[in-house]
Amino acid sequence: MTREKAYDLLLEIAKNAEKKTGIPAYPRSVLNVMSAAALSNNVFWVARYSREAFNLLIEILKELEKRNLVNLQAGVELTEEGKKLLQDVGYEIKFRICDHCKGRTILFDEILDKDVVREFIKIQENRPPAIQEFDQGFVTSETTLARVAYMYYRGDLRNRDIIILGDDDLLSIAVGLTNLANRIVVIDIDKRLTEFIQRVSNEYGLRIEVYTEDLRRPLPEDLCRKFDVFQTDPLESLNGFKVFVGRGIAALRGERCAGYFYLTLVDASIDKWREIQRLLLTEFNVVITDIIPDFSEYVNWNLYFEEMQAWKILPESLRQIPRDGWYVSTLFRIETLRGSRGLFETISSEENIYYDKELASA
Amino acid sequence: MTREKAYDLLLEIAKNAEKKTGIPAYPRSVLNVMSAAALSNNVFWVARYSREAFNLLIEILKELEKRNLVNLQAGVELTEEGKKLLQDVGYEIKFRICDHCKGRTILFDEILDKDVVREFIKIQENRPPAIQEFDQGFVTSETTLARVAYMYYRGDLRNRDIIILGDDDLLSIAVGLTNLANRIVVIDIDKRLTEFIQRVSNEYGLRIEVYTEDLRRPLPEDLCRKFDVFQTDPLESLNGFKVFVGRGIAALRGERCAGYFYLTLVDASIDKWREIQRLLLTEFNVVITDIIPDFSEYVNWNLYFEEMQAWKILPESLRQIPRDGWYVSTLFRIETLRGSRGLFETISSEENIYYDKELASA
Numbered sequence: 001m002t003r004e005k006a007y008d009l010l011l012e013i014a015k016n017a018e019k020k021t022g023i024p025a026y027p028r029s030v031l032n033v034m035s036a037a038a039l040s041n042n043v044f045w046v047a048r049y050s051r052e053a054f055n056l057l058i059e060i061l062k063e064l065e066k067r068n069l070v071n072l073q074a075g076v077e078l079t080e081e082g083k084k085l086l087q088d089v090g091y092e093i094k095f096r097i098c099d100h101c102k103g104r105t106i107l108f109d110e111i112l113d114k115d116v117v118r119e120f121i122k123i124q125e126n127r128p129p130a131i132q133e134f135d136q137g138f139v140t141s142e143t144t145l146a147r148v149a150y151m152y153y154r155g156d157l158r159n160r161d162i163i164i165l166g167d168d169d170l171l172s173i174a175v176g177l178t179n180l181a182n183r184i185v186v187i188d189i190d191k192r193l194t195e196f197i198q199r200v201s202n203e204y205g206l207r208i209e210v211y212t213e214d215l216r217r218p219l220p221e222d223l224c225r226k227f228d229v230f231q232t233d234p235l236e237s238l239n240g241f242k243v244f245v246g247r248g249i250a251a252l253r254g255e256r257c258a259g260y261f262y263l264t265l266v267d268a269s270i271d272k273w274r275e276i277q278r279l280l281l282t283e284f285n286v287v288i289t290d291i292i293p294d295f296s297e298y299v300n301w302n303l304y305f306e307e308m309q310a311w312k313i314l315p316e317s318l319r320q321i322p323r324d325g326w327y328v329s330t331l332f333r334i335e336t337l338r339g340s341r342g343l344f345e346t347i348s349s350e351e352n353i354y355y356d357k358e359l360a361s362a
Numbered sequence: 363m364t365r366e367k368a369y370d371l372l373l374e375i376a377k378n379a380e381k382k383t384g385i386p387a388y389p390r391s392v393l394n395v396m397s398a399a400a401l402s403n404n405v406f407w408v409a410r411y412s413r414e415a416f417n418l419l420i421e422i423l424k425e426l427e428k429r430n431l432v433n434l435q436a437g438v439e440l441t442e443e444g445k446k447l448l449q450d451v452g453y454e455i456k457f458r459i460c461d462h463c464k465g466r467t468i469l470f471d472e473i474l475d476k477d478v479v480r481e482f483i484k485i486q487e488n489r490p491p492a493i494q495e496f497d498q499g500f501v502t503s504e505t506t507l508a509r510v511a512y513m514y515y516r517g518d519l520r521n522r523d524i525i526i527l528g529d530d531d532l533l534s535i536a537v538g539l540t541n542l543a544n545r546i547v548v549i550d551i552d553k554r555l556t557e558f559i560q561r562v563s564n565e566y567g568l569r570i571e572v573y574t575e576d577l578r579r580p581l582p583e584d585l586c587r588k589f590d591v592f593q594t595d596p597l598e599s600l601n602g603f604k605v606f607v608g609r610g611i612a613a614l615r616g617e618r619c620a621g622y623f624y625l626t627l628v629d630a631s632i633d634k635w636r637e638i639q640r641l642l643l644t645e646f647n648v649v650i651t652d653i654i655p656d657f658s659e660y661v662n663w664n665l666y667f668e669e670m671q672a673w674k675i676l677p678e679s680l681r682q683i684p685r686d687g688w689y690v691s692t693l694f695r696i697e698t699l700r701g702s703r704g705l706f707e708t709i710s711s712e713e714n715i716y717y718d719k720e721l722a723s724a
Contacts, residue, residue, distance in 0.1 A: 024700060028618030035517055091521045091590075094473050094514040100462035105655070111456050152456040155397055159453045180454075228453075256390030271699055274649035281643045287636035291653035293467070337633055338386060 006089040013067070017059035022357045024271040025056055033060045034069070034078065034086050035093045041075035043314065044322035048294075049095055053269040054310045054360035062315070072317050097294075104295050108142065108149035116177045117145055123200055124170055128192040132304040135235060135354050135362045136190070137327070138168045143296045147231065147260065147331075148174045150295075154333065156229045156258045157181060163223065163251045165215060165232040165244055172197055176206030185223065187211045215243050216347040219250055224344070227251045231260045233296075233329070236267040240353040241276055246343025249284055249336065257336045259286070262296050262329040266310075267359045285341060286334040295331035299324050301361075310360035327361065368451040375429070379421035384719045386633040387418055395422045396431070396440065396448050397455045403437035405676065406684035410656075411457055415631040416672050416722035424677070434679050459656075466657050470504065470511035478539045479507055485562055486532055490554040492663040494670070497597060497716050497724045498552070499663040499689070500530045508657065509593065509622065509693075510536045516652075516695065518591045518620045519543060525585065525613045527577060527594040527606055534559055538568030547585065549573045577605050578709040581612055586706070589613045593622045595658075595691070598629040602715040603638055608705025611646055611698065619698045621648070624658050624691040629721045647703060648696040657693035661686050663723075672722035689723065 001009075010027035018025040029052050036049035043061070047054050064070040069082035078086065097103035109117055121141050130136035139147075148171065151157040157175070161183040164172050172186040186208055188194050194212045201208035211220070218224075230251055234244030241261075248259050263273060280286055305311065305321060347353070354362060363371075372389035380387040391414050398411035405423070409416050426432040431444035440448065459465035471479055483503050492498035501509075510533065513519040519537070523545040526534050534548040548570055550556050556574045563570035573582065580586075592613055596606030603625075610621050625635060642648050667673065667683060709715070716724060 026618040026699075032517070089521070091517045091519070092514070093517040094511075094519075096472050096515065097468055098460060098463035098466070101460035101465075101467075103463075103467040104460070105463075105465040105467060106459055110458050149456075152454070153458065155394070155453045155455040157453070157456075159451070256388040270649055270651070270697060273651075274643070274647075274699055277639075277650060278643045281636070281640045285636075287632055288639060288650065288653060289632070289635070290655055291650060293652055335632060337388075337636055 001085065001088055003089055006085060009067070013060060013063040016063050017056055020059045021055045023053050023056040023269045025060070029056065030060055030064070031086070031090050033057055034064070034082060035090055037070060037076045037078050037082075038086065039093065039095055041077060042320065042322050042326070043076055043318040044326040046076050047266055048326045048328060049093060051265045051270070053358050054266045055313065055358060056269065058310075058313050072315055074317065075320070076318065103293065104146050104150070105292060106146070106149055106153050108145040111149035111152050112145060112178065116174065119177050119204075120145060120174045123173055127170060128196055129303050130168060130301040131190075132301075132307060132362075134190050136168045137298050137301040137361060138170070139233070139296045139298050140324070144169050144171055144174050146295065147171055148178060150331065151229065151260070152178075152180070154258065160228040161226060162229045162231065163187070163227045163248070165230060165248050166234070167197065168193055169233060170197065171231055172208050173200055173206065176201060176204065176208050183209070183227075185209045185211065185227070187213050187215065187219075189214050215247050216351070216353065218344055218346055219247055223251055225251070225253055227257070228253060229258045229260070233262045235353055236264060236272075237353055237356040237359060238272065238275060239347070239351060242279065242343060243347055243353055246284065248342070249286065249340065250342030250344050252336055252342065255336055255338060255340070259334045259336075261332050263332060264327065264329040266327060267361050269358055272358060280334060285339045286336050288332060288334050290331065290333040292331040294328040296329040297325050298327040298329070300327070308361050363447065363450055365451055368447060371429070375422060375425040378425050379418055382421045383417045385415050385418040385631045387422070391418065392422055392426070393448070393452050395419055396426070396444060397452055399432060399438045399440050399444075400448065401455065401457055403439060404682065404684050404688070405438050405680040406688040408438050409628055410688045410690060411455060413627040413632070415720050416628045417675065417720060418631065420672075420675050434677055436679065437682070438680065465655065466508050466512070467654060468508070468511055468515050470507040473511035473514050474507060474540065478536070481539050481566075482507060482536045485535055489532060490558055491665050492530060493552075494663075494666040494724075496552055498530045499660050499723060500532070501595070501658045501660050502686070505658045506531050506533055506536050509533060510540060512693070513591065513622070514540075514542070516620065522590040523588065524591045524593065525549070525589045525610070527592060527610050528596070529559065530555055531595060532559070533593055534570050535562055535568065538563060538566065538570050545571070545589075547571045547573065547589070549575050549577065549581075551576050577609050578713070578715065580706055580708055581609055585613055587613070587615055589619065590615060591620045591622070595624045597715055598626060598634075599715055599718040599721060600634065600637060601709070601713060604641065604705060605709055605715055607642075608646065610704070611648065611702065612704030612706050614698055614704065617698055617700055617702070621696045621698075623694050625694060626689065626691040628689060629723055631720055634720060642696060647701045648698050650694060650696050652693065652695040654693040656690040658691040659687050660689040660691070662689070670723050
């Protein structure tokens with residue numbers, strides 16, 4: 001097939017998939033899915049390797065199947081025709097990350113005390129399970145520890161005042177165990193979590209201040225402009241993101257404070273990433289200092305895996321619960337500078353921050 | 363010292379340093395320098411760890427010395443008073459990156475063929491030395507190989523049409539040796555370099571197309587909108603950046619193509635990073651997909667190390683040529699999406715793209 005003809009075909013597939021999902025799709029989106037299918041048969045892992053939004057990926061797969069470019073009868077498989085097309089106009093994803101740090105750039109067990117690691121792993125075994133109501137899905141304990149280690153590496157831990165917005169990852173407990181932070185505050189809407197964190201904090205003397213609050217409401221006045229660092233694993237609807245990260249920035253003292261958040265390419269398209277980055281650069285007026293791909297690995301939210309949007313749209317033949325690790329998110333670190341500003345306004349509780357058309361795992 | 367009093371002191375130091383350099387300075391800039399001074403005595407390594415612009419760092423050190431917070435008699439050393447201040451209101455940079463991938467997230471020798479690595483290291487030994495006229499300073503051969511490996515990891519190598527804007531790093535040769543790319547084009551203003559690359563390309567049959575051109579002029583028409591990927595290690599004046607990266611985007615085919623460039627925090631302040639990111643998000647309208655800190659290590663530009671701006675402003679007692687590796691840059695990967703656009707206009711050759719007040723190594 002000529003390059004031009006192949007391009008027309010890919011464009012047609014992209015257009016159809018976009019029509020079904022409302023998510024921007026490109027010829028490269030299709031090639032990303034096909035290249036990823038060369039690496040795995042499991043649809044969830046194809047999502048990870050392709051870096052395309054899950055809902056879009058499913059529609060692309062269906063279009064590819066119609067044209068006999070993939071076979072979906074037993075997992076995802078490129079047909080001979082599909083392989084030929086990929087060979088002619090595609091590329092190759094040589095997926096091989098550092099197996100020492102797992103592509104995180106740092107190792108938590110080289111940066112944190114052995115005791116911190118051991119205690120945290122023990123404590124988190126009794127955590128409340130993830131529930132769908134608040135779109136929860138927590139990271140592996142290695143990920144939580146790596147997040148703390150990364151803060152330390154960047155000068156954002158010792159002696160710092162730290163606020164965590166939404167904490168089903170139990171980051172506050174890991175930070176507390178290091179005994180390095182000056183102040184730790186957690187806000188979460190879920191009573192099960194805040195009670196768990198409070199109990200552990202009391203038991204271990206971690207001095208974590210715990211608030212059970214809905215972030216759609218402005219931060220309590222005594223938490224505004226009081227911190228050096230925030231951490232949040234935000235909702236990935238644009239409104240959800242704005243609330244979590246905007247409140248995070250509002251909690252910071254002023255210039256040259258740091259914020260950490262995490263974004264997937266499962267529940268957010270690359271076009272949404274651009275919208276989010278525009279929001280950061282123009283409205284919040286911060287600078288992005290680090291973007292570490294796939295820093296965070298999540299544990300499957302077993303209580304509701306089969307209830308989520310992504311499962312419902314999946315062809316029967318692809319409904320196999322994958323091993324953990326397919327759902328990953330990218331670490332973003334930002335800094336405030338002159339003119340940075342957070343979100344101080346109320347967001348109407350009518351506003352659905354838990355939904356938009358790109359969310360697949362919700 | 364109370365936190366408030368310490369803050370006033372840091373603010374005063376920052377203000378004075380900003381007045382001298384014209385570079386935005388913050389209390390945290392001062393703390394960054396002091397925290398870095400706890401890790402090294404060599405001023406160039408203090409620059410690396412602090413992540414503050416070099417020209418600013420020097421003025422901060424002078425201000426700190428005046429207040430007896432550092433001693434500059436034999437390299438950079440915190441005084442007892444300085445240590446106390448850091449203890450009271452500072453933090454700690456736990457500088458420990460993965461020693462396996464050196465914080466790059468991938469290993470070039472796991473991704474590239476052994477032969478490619480060996481041949482490239484041999485070939486680059488005969489390269490032309492870096493000269494000041496074009497603000498050259500090339501990366502280590504490991505870095506060049508890691509850049510190629512990262513492209514492969516991201517699907518930006520096999521079967522791709524690749525353009526390299528400015529190539530004292532000899533990336534084109536490393537890409538050529540893999541025999542994976544579909545097309546390789548190099549543009550450089552320096553005849554010594556383009557002749558060297560052409561000679562190697564002929565000798566090894568790498569089919570590199572070499573252009574000797576000034577990027578201030580628009581790209582030759584037959585190079586516009588023709589590539590899948592660009593690579594450039596741009597000048598770090600805002601105008602220089604705009605020219606290198608804008609021309610790179612102009613060379614791309616259209617949507618979902620990729621670009622790689624590198625920025626330091628030696629020659630560019632964190633405020634300039636924000637300006638650059640705003641340019642990317644609003645004017646060029648691209649998305650940033652990866653920011654890997656300190657991905658690239660440079661070899662000291664020995665021919666003119668003592669001629670550069672940074673050397674001239676250095677107090678006598680700090681003038682010690684450091685070992686390689688202090689000068690690092692951060693990898694940025696961008697993708698074009700709908701509405702992205704490059705730079706097609708001519709930049710006046712009167713315009714000095716080689717200078718602005720933040721450049722220290724020029």
